[in-house]
Amino acid sequence: MKVTAPEVPTVHSLHEICSAVRQANCGHCWQVPGKPCTLEGDHVARFGRAMRRGLITGPDLIAVLQVLDAFTNTTIVRDVPDGAQ
Numbered sequence: 001m002k003v004t005a006p007e008v009p010t011v012h013s014l015h016e017i018c019s020a021v022r023q024a025n026c027g028h029c030w031q032v033p034g035k036p037c038t039l040e041g042d043h044v045a046r047f048g049r050a051m052r053r054g055l056i057t058g059p060d061l062i063a064v065l066q067v068l069d070a071f072t073n074t075t076i077v078r079d080v081p082d083g084a085q
């Protein structure tokens with residue numbers, strides 16, 4: 001019997017994740033798809049909705065949330081264009 005290790009899940013860049021998240025409406029402020037929640041970024045609530053709708057993966061969501069010290073549904077996640085620090 002051949003035993004293989006499970007594949008390591010691929011995590012997209014923050015910019016790709018934020019772009020995908022904007023395909024869902026926000027569950028906090030009800031911003032429509034295609035527009036950010038605020039000028040600074042999007043609410044964490046929108047990321048959860050996007051994951052439940054299959055727009056981002058669980059590992060994508062974890063990658064975004066694990067860099068936050070603490071968060072609520074109203075916490076803003078700032079989009080960073082690809083290549084920016």
